[in-house]
Amino acid sequence: MYVSPIREPLIRGEKNYSQVTKDILAPMAGKPSIYWYLGISLALIALVFGAWATYQTVYYGIGTWGLNKTVGWGWGITNFVWWVGIGHAGTFISAILLLFRQKWRTSINRSAEAMTLIAIACAGFFPLIHMGRLLLGFFIFPYPNTRALWVNFNSPLLWDVFAISTYFAVSLIFWYVGLIPDLGTVRDKAKTKIRKAIYSFLSFGWTGSAKHWSRHETVSLILAGLAAPLVLSVHTIVSFDFATSVIPGWHTTIFPPYFVSGAVFSGFAMVLTLLIVARKALNLEEYITVTHIESMNKVIILTGSIVGIAYITEFFMAWYSGVEYEQYAFMNRAFGPYAWAYWIMMTCNVVTPQLFWFKKIRTSLVATFIISIFVNIGMWFERFVIVVTSLHRDFLPSSWTMYSPSLVEVGLYVGTIGLFFTLFLLFIRVFPVIAIAEVKSVLKSSGDHKKTAHHE
Amino acid sequence: MNKDYITAYYNDEDELLKAVRQLKEKGLEILDVLTPFPVHGLDKVLGMRRSRLTRVAFWGGAVGAAVGFFFQAWVFTEGYPLNFGGKPFFAVPSFMPVTFELAVLFAAFSMVFAFLIYFKLGPGAKTVIHDERITDDRFLVVVGIRKEGNQQEIEQALKETGAEGIKHNA
Numbered sequence: 001m002y003v004s005p006i007r008e009p010l011i012r013g014e015k016n017y018s019q020v021t022k023d024i025l026a027p028m029a030g031k032p033s034i035y036w037y038l039g040i041s042l043a044l045i046a047l048v049f050g051a052w053a054t055y056q057t058v059y060y061g062i063g064t065w066g067l068n069k070t071v072g073w074g075w076g077i078t079n080f081v082w083w084v085g086i087g088h089a090g091t092f093i094s095a096i097l098l099l100f101r102q103k104w105r106t107s108i109n110r111s112a113e114a115m116t117l118i119a120i121a122c123a124g125f126f127p128l129i130h131m132g133r134l135l136l137g138f139f140i141f142p143y144p145n146t147r148a149l150w151v152n153f154n155s156p157l158l159w160d161v162f163a164i165s166t167y168f169a170v171s172l173i174f175w176y177v178g179l180i181p182d183l184g185t186v187r188d189k190a191k192t193k194i195r196k197a198i199y200s201f202l203s204f205g206w207t208g209s210a211k212h213w214s215r216h217e218t219v220s221l222i223l224a225g226l227a228a229p230l231v232l233s234v235h236t237i238v239s240f241d242f243a244t245s246v247i248p249g250w251h252t253t254i255f256p257p258y259f260v261s262g263a264v265f266s267g268f269a270m271v272l273t274l275l276i277v278a279r280k281a282l283n284l285e286e287y288i289t290v291t292h293i294e295s296m297n298k299v300i301i302l303t304g305s306i307v308g309i310a311y312i313t314e315f316f317m318a319w320y321s322g323v324e325y326e327q328y329a330f331m332n333r334a335f336g337p338y339a340w341a342y343w344i345m346m347t348c349n350v351v352t353p354q355l356f357w358f359k360k361i362r363t364s365l366v367a368t369f370i371i372s373i374f375v376n377i378g379m380w381f382e383r384f385v386i387v388v389t390s391l392h393r394d395f396l397p398s399s400w401t402m403y404s405p406s407l408v409e410v411g412l413y414v415g416t417i418g419l420f421f422t423l424f425l426l427f428i429r430v431f432p433v434i435a436i437a438e439v440k441s442v443l444k445s446s447g448d449h450k451k452t453a454h455h456e
Numbered sequence: 457m458n459k460d461y462i463t464a465y466y467n468d469e470d471e472l473l474k475a476v477r478q479l480k481e482k483g484l485e486i487l488d489v490l491t492p493f494p495v496h497g498l499d500k501v502l503g504m505r506r507s508r509l510t511r512v513a514f515w516g517g518a519v520g521a522a523v524g525f526f527f528q529a530w531v532f533t534e535g536y537p538l539n540f541g542g543k544p545f546f547a548v549p550s551f552m553p554v555t556f557e558l559a560v561l562f563a564a565f566s567m568v569f570a571f572l573i574y575f576k577l578g579p580g581a582k583t584v585i586h587d588e589r590i591t592d593d594r595f596l597v598v599v600g601i602r603k604e605g606n607q608q609e610i611e612q613a614l615k616e617t618g619a620e621g622i623k624h625n626a
Binding site for chain 1: 492502507513531535551563576579580584
């Protein structure tokens, strides 16, 4: 087999297949560490805050939020777009990088896909709660009813329903199909009877037959081929929520590509935030190496730069269009009462990722962790800026107003963060965090011992 | 598998690949090869056909797209036409997002279900686990015994290729 002498090994340490199984299954065995308990306690506190806020919203209605007649979309939509964007990194890693045959994805795809699923669940919560009457949530689906009325297929909000549900469903099966062989491993390594029974149920009776493997690979490849355009379509459709309206600042054709790259940008930042902690806590530093972190940082530079260019292009187009409302919307963004949010966005999204051009910074874990947090914050503010600054000063100066969230809205946001970390922490105890079979299949070409053998 | 067979394992995928090729050349019947991860080249050696799952995905996607498109078209022209600011009822561009999403949804689900149903895999599926270590680091071959009884020949061939743990099922 050809082994590139320049590429860094993806898996460190002298490992054989059995060792790989042992290392990756280790975090699932035994009692969780004190940090796990600490993490899940914090996450549950946040979740309880969110539950309170949900109760307030459902019981008293949307009036508990800080929205007003002029600013009808606030934190709810901001959080929705932010979470969907975060979810995109998982699909990008597992689908697009699979199509490009990037071997470094094998160590990170499983946890990134889990993150995708959890993030979509968090995202989906916001449009649902925004309806106010959750009971009537099923109205968004086209179902035969006594009024003979269907849904509005011309509305981007309805496209969202289809896009997000399809995205969740397809991501779920993509993730689960990939998990089946690894669940077989968990089953065969299980020590107690109950554990064995549960994982034998979950592993769908996986045997590892050559024919199954061959077809499993075909399925994974085609699912990747389907998920790649799907992930692009999802954020495109999310951006249509804004772009197909006639609000200055929203009505731009640049939105779809700009939203998609922003989504991948924020998603990779979240993957980095999670994995830098997880690799240490779970002793998986030999699998998720600095090489992986560096590769992800390169994606961050690329997508961050695209986002930066998009911001500048928007400004240019506002001026070049000659439309005074468009020009005002952008001047108001940068220098109006919400300028602080705009400049936080610009600093976090455009300036900080450029630091990754320095190899020292992009291979430093501490620096990467800090910058990834900055990107998470910056991308949240991007959505806030787009949503709120475009709305708060509309065509009629008499209805100009300011918007700030109520405690209930803050609670809903904090609650989804709690939900995200609760589910992620449960995930690392229940499922293997790294795709065991996939790592084994690249071990020979990208492991440490083969590399050294090549040099001898 | 109701037949009588012999199982044996190897510790390395290259060893396995070479061995399977040799066993095939000797005219032995290989019922199955069980591995911890996909071994590339094995499908060719075992003479597997190209997967037909791609076609399932294609037709699933085609049905999804058709359902999505024609349903929307029916709703807005026949079912309950609504006038949105004088825009056309049969608005093809605005039907595209839902059509696309349904195509992807149907393609993905039809293919995955076809895969699971064809191989009888699913929650609680009853399958024979020959060796619990094949999901860890063993590469197992299952060689079928002919009616006339060629155990000796098989065992000999397996030993020559460096197989370990030779076992009969009965």
